[in-house]
Structure formats: structure tokens, C-alpha cells
Amino acid sequence: MVDHYHLLSKKGAWGDQGDGTYVNPVLPGDYSDPDAIRVGDDYYAISSTLHCSPGMAVLHSKDLVNWSMIGHVVQDLTSIGPEYNYDRMNRYGRGVWAGAIRFHKDKYWVYFFTPDEGLFVSTASDPAGPWEPLHRVWEVAGWDDCCPFWDDDGQGYLVATHFADNYNIHLIKLSEDGKELLHDSDRIIHQYKGSEANKLYKINGTYYFFHSEVRAREGDEARVVMMLRAEHIYGPYEEKEIIHTHGKEIDREPNQGGLVQTASGDWYFISHQGTGGHEGRPLHLLPVTWVDGWPIIGEDTDGDGVGEMAWGGRKPINGYPATVLSTYDDFDRADLAPYWGWNHQPRADKWSLTARPGYLRLHACQPIDRDNFFTVCNVLSQRTFRTIHNEATVKIEIGGMAAGQEAGLCHFAQTYCTIGVKQLNGTRVLKFNHSGTTVWGPQLTVSALWLRSVWDIDGINRFQYSVDGVHFISFGDAYQLGWGNYRGDRIGLYSYNCESEQGYIDVDQFCYEVARSGE
Structure with a gap:
């Protein structure tokens, strides 16, 4: 099994293979903390976004x-x-952490905690939006990984982890409108080291409480997926491990996720996995079988009643086209495509899709700290993926730049790397910057510039530039894409000016092409 995974990993295979089978991951990028539901013939999932905006x-x-x-x-x-x-x-690394999505009373409900500000809920009649303005259910710190559940009698509950209090897991009743917690009903229903990733289900009249916790495994510690079941919601619960975990380097610890049943009655587990690689925590799909009233996640290869990681299999449903992880954006929409996200909440008056229709205008802002790239506001980015070949090219028009301004293409996680243009003393100069170590390039006399990032399955990136969009020249050193603040690497656009609030660039088009599968 391990060799099979590494073979797939080297090939770069992922997702729909076009022959009725799939390979994990189904999305080879950072879709962390997923939860999923089925409504009719449609499946919807959510993924945490932490400090990126828009959120969830x-x-x-x-x-x-x-x-x-x-x-x-x-x-x-x-x-x-x-x-x-x-x-x-x-x-x-804070912000919108793991949540849960449910369909209740003809509405979609999403609950989530932030570790500092508390518990929030929003609802929508269409999961694509618009979603109702956030409602803060509880102003509190130190909680995470919540899930709502409505019983057959209509009573709602919320299960959540108080990680600041020894990872106690609480079960609390919800008010009828779902906007308040009835704290008098609070009960601790479980506690173990690192216990979180909570989901609560009722299946065939039995309550199932899914979570993960940290246990000793093969001379080390690993996150282990557990299921508790009971005839009554407050227990007593009996416990069972439902998928073996052999270590981050072997199975990458499938843990956070949700169970979902197809219309035909089959069960699956949507999960993330990750070891701190540049791709973050990718999305995986594992089959679920039921034996003696317990779910087994993955494949029970040795017959011990506990699953093992599955690296692929038959597609649950055939007849739908394969995902194409490519984004071509000419910024001709009225709003930004959903794959984009800002680093924290952007400054609204410093970007526009209407100032010059068909272009994204990024005005320069002054950073909070002039020597800290992570305080540059209005950095617009999207996930990078782990495939055998990745290539992102942006065309920017630089005629509106002002003295002191710098703008271009960036990668960032715990560290950062940029290729861009700096305007100095009336001239524009190409600049490469790896976390403060800079390389200066030629003076630029053109009004339009193409910047490109190319990286492989190992996340080794090289930047290129072109003054005509045809001939590209490598510039700067190789950069290892990485992980930081619970996020995989992001590729994005930036524009700032340490000297003033002057200058802008117009982004004409952004094209990100991802290899469909391995070779």
C-alpha cells in the first residue's frame, strides 16, 4: 500500500482518471477541515480558510x-x-477554523468557531450564496471543531471541543432558531488527548459521535479516528477505532472530515490529509463499509475490523466530467471568481474591477510595517497545487506606477518570494525578493509585463519574465514552496508603496495551468 502511494505520488496522479476510477487526493491542494452533505443529487462541502477573505x-x-x-x-x-x-x-493561522454544514428546515446552515472570537452561524437558501450576515452565537475563546445536529423531535444540539480546557468535548442544546446555546444543558460527553474534529449523526436510530484524538502509535504519537455510538444522545457511548493511522509519512493522517451517503445508499468519508507540505491539506475520498453497526473507513485489508488508507478506487457515481484545476481570469466579471482570496480583509478603496473594465486595478498601499511583506494589505491569492507541472502567468500593465511602488507576482506561506517591478528615480527595475534577500534585474521600458511562476511536484519554483508575452527569461533563484500558519503555499498578486499611497497596476489576465494527471 505504501509503495502504491509513493508510485502515484511520483506520477502526480490525482482525482478522476477518466476510466471510472479515481486516485487520492481528489483535489491536490489546500482544502482543509472539510465537511460534506448530500441534498438530492448534489453534494456540498465546506473548507476552513483561516485568515483569508472571503471566509469558509x-x-x-x-x-x-x-x-x-x-x-x-x-x-x-x-x-x-x-x-x-x-x-x-x-x-x-487563526480565523475561520473547521466548521460543519447541514441542511435543515429548507436552509443550509454553517457553524464554525474562531479560536479567539467565538462561535458563529450563517444560513442560506442556496449554498452558492448569498449567505446571511454572520451571527455570533457565543463570544468565547479556546473552542473549535463544532457540529450542529437536529434530532427527530426537532431539538437542536451543538457538539464542540474546548481545547483550552484539556480538550473536553461538550454537547449543548441549541435554541429553536439555532442562534443561541442553552448553556444550562451543557454536558461533557468525551475527553482524550487532542480530541476534536467532531461530527454527530443519527443513523438507523443510533447516535454516532465521530472525532479524532492523539494516541501512541508505533513508538510515536498519531492522530487517530474514533467513533462512539449510543442509543441515547447523552450516552453511555461505546468506542471504536475506525481507521488505522500509521504515521504522517505513510498515510498522512486522514482525520478531519465528514461521512456522506449517496442516493444509492453507499457511504463515503470526505477528509483532508497533510504533513506540512507546500500543497497544504488536500481533499481525499475514502469508501466506508458498515460491519456490525460500525463504519469502517478505507479498506479493511487484514480483517481486523479497522480500515486502512485507500489511495483510490471506483468512482461513486459515473457520468460527470473530470475536474480541471486551471484558472483563466480576464477579470471581466462583476466580482472576483471564488478561487481568489485576500490576505486578511482588503482595503476596499484600493482595488477595483470597474475602474477599467476587463482589468483588475490594484492600487498601492503602505504596509503596516515597511520591512514585513506579511503586513502588505490587498494581496490577492489562490491555492497552489501539487501536480507534476504547474504554471501561472500574469500580464500586468505598469504605466500607472508611482515612485516607490513595487508590484508583481508572489508565493507565500511561512516565507515568501516575489518577482515584480520597483519604480525608483523615474525608472522601473525588475526585482526578485526571497524573504528579504533581493536580486535586481534589468531596467524596464515597456508598459506591459508578463510574469510567470513554474513549479514541479516537489514544490521547487522558478520565476520568469517576458516583455512580449512570447519569450520568457528565468530570473532569480529557485524557491521551495512551503507551509505556514496552517496553510499551504499561495500564489498571488501584490502592490504596495512604502513611500506614499500613490500608484497602481492593471492586471489584464491571470492564467494558472495544472497538469491533469501524472505521466
């Missing part, structure tokens, strides 16, 4: 293998708190 990604699929982004739950992160705003940018 919403995805859609018809077959559980091929997914597309359709929107976000949270349009303005400052509705959570002021630290997310462009003038503070103080929530790296």
Missing part, C-alpha cells in the same frame, strides 16, 4: 470526486473582529 469556502460536486468552488460563507472578516482588517492583519 463552499464547494459543489455531483459525484464526490470532481469538485468546484462555488462561493464563501463569510464575505467580510471584520464581521468576526477588527484584527482581521487590513490595518491590523493580526490573525495568521
Whole structure:
């Protein structure tokens, strides 16, 4: 099994293979903390977004293998708190953590905690949006990984982890409208080291409480997926491990996720996995079988009643086209496509899709800290993927730049790397910057510039530039894409000016092409 995974990994295979089978991951990029539901013949999933705006990604699929982004739950992160705003940018690795999506009373409900500001809920009649403005259910710190559940009698509950209090897992009743917690009903129903990733289900009259926790495994510690079941919601619960975990380098710890049943009655587990690689925590699909009233996630290869990681299989549903992870954006829409996200909440008056129709105008802002790229507001980015070949090219028009301004293409996670243009003393000069180490390039006399990033399955990136869009020249050193603040690498566009609030660039087009499968 391990050799099979590494073989697939080297080939770069992922997702729909076009022959009725699929290979994990189904999305080879950072779709962390997923939860999924089926409504009719449609599947919807959410994914945490932390400090990126808009917050809480919403995805859609018809077959559980091929997914597309359709929107976000949270349009303005400052509705959570002021630290997310462009003038503070103080929530790296915090923000919108794992949540849950449910369909109840003809509406879609999403609940999530932020570790600092509390519990929030929003609803929508269409998962693509618009979503209702966030409602803060509970102002509190130190909680995460919540899930709502409505019983057959209509009573709602919320299960969540108080990680600041020894990872106690609580079960609390919800008010009828779902906007309040009835704290008098609070009960601790489970506790173990690192216990979180909570989901609550009722299947064939039995309550199932899904979670993961940290246990000793093969001389080390690993996150282990557990299921508790009971005849009554408050227990007593009996416990069972439902998928073996052999270590991050072997199975990459499938843990956070959700169970979903197809219309034909088959069960699957949507999960993320990750080891701190540049791709973040990719989306995986594992089969689920039921034995003696317990779910087994993956493949029970040794017959011990506990699953093992499955690296592929038959597609749950056939007849739908394969996901194409390519984005071509000519910025001809009235709003930004859902695969884009801002680093914290952007400054609204410093970007526009209408100032010059068909272009994204990025005005220069002054950073909070002139020597810190992570305090540059209005950095617009999207996920990078782990495939055998990745190529992103942007065309920018630089005639509107002002003295002191710098703008271009960037990668960032824990570190950053940029290729861009700096205007100095009336001239524009090409500049490469790897976390403060700079290389200066030629003077530029053109009004339009093409910038390109190319990286392989190992995340080794090289930048290129062109003055005609045809002939590209390598520039700068190789850069290892990485992981940071619970996120995989992001590729994006930036524009700032440490000297003034002057200058802008017009982004004509952004094209990101991803290899469909391995060779």
C-alpha cells in the first residue's frame, strides 16, 4: 500500500482518471477541515480558510470526486473582529477554523468557531450564496471543531471541543432558531488527548459521535479516528477505532472530515490529509463499509475490523466530467471568481474591477510595517497545487506606477518570494525578493509585463519574465514552496508603496495551468 502511494505520488496522479476510477487526493491542494452533505443529487462541502477573505469556502460536486468552488460563507472578516482588517492583519493561522454544514428546515446552515472570537452561524437558501450576515452565537475563546445536529423531535444540539480546557468535548442544546446555546444543558460527553474534529449523526436510530484524538502509535504519537455510538444522545457511548493511522509519512493522517451517503445508499468519508507540505491539506475520498453497526473507513485489508488508507478506487457515481484545476481570469466579471482570496480583509478603496473594465486595478498601499511583506494589505491569492507541472502567468500593465511602488507576482506561506517591478528615480527595475534577500534585474521600458511562476511536484519554483508575452527569461533563484500558519503555499498578486499611497497596476489576465494527471 505504501509503495502504491509513493508510485502515484511520483506520477502526480490525482482525482478522476477518466476510466471510472479515481486516485487520492481528489483535489491536490489546500482544502482543509472539510465537511460534506448530500441534498438530492448534489453534494456540498465546506473548507476552513483561516485568515483569508472571503471566509469558509463552499464547494459543489455531483459525484464526490470532481469538485468546484462555488462561493464563501463569510464575505467580510471584520464581521468576526477588527484584527482581521487590513490595518491590523493580526490573525495568521487563526480565523475561520473547521466548521460543519447541514441542511435543515429548507436552509443550509454553517457553524464554525474562531479560536479567539467565538462561535458563529450563517444560513442560506442556496449554498452558492448569498449567505446571511454572520451571527455570533457565543463570544468565547479556546473552542473549535463544532457540529450542529437536529434530532427527530426537532431539538437542536451543538457538539464542540474546548481545547483550552484539556480538550473536553461538550454537547449543548441549541435554541429553536439555532442562534443561541442553552448553556444550562451543557454536558461533557468525551475527553482524550487532542480530541476534536467532531461530527454527530443519527443513523438507523443510533447516535454516532465521530472525532479524532492523539494516541501512541508505533513508538510515536498519531492522530487517530474514533467513533462512539449510543442509543441515547447523552450516552453511555461505546468506542471504536475506525481507521488505522500509521504515521504522517505513510498515510498522512486522514482525520478531519465528514461521512456522506449517496442516493444509492453507499457511504463515503470526505477528509483532508497533510504533513506540512507546500500543497497544504488536500481533499481525499475514502469508501466506508458498515460491519456490525460500525463504519469502517478505507479498506479493511487484514480483517481486523479497522480500515486502512485507500489511495483510490471506483468512482461513486459515473457520468460527470473530470475536474480541471486551471484558472483563466480576464477579470471581466462583476466580482472576483471564488478561487481568489485576500490576505486578511482588503482595503476596499484600493482595488477595483470597474475602474477599467476587463482589468483588475490594484492600487498601492503602505504596509503596516515597511520591512514585513506579511503586513502588505490587498494581496490577492489562490491555492497552489501539487501536480507534476504547474504554471501561472500574469500580464500586468505598469504605466500607472508611482515612485516607490513595487508590484508583481508572489508565493507565500511561512516565507515568501516575489518577482515584480520597483519604480525608483523615474525608472522601473525588475526585482526578485526571497524573504528579504533581493536580486535586481534589468531596467524596464515597456508598459506591459508578463510574469510567470513554474513549479514541479516537489514544490521547487522558478520565476520568469517576458516583455512580449512570447519569450520568457528565468530570473532569480529557485524557491521551495512551503507551509505556514496552517496553510499551504499561495500564489498571488501584490502592490504596495512604502513611500506614499500613490500608484497602481492593471492586471489584464491571470492564467494558472495544472497538469491533469501524472505521466
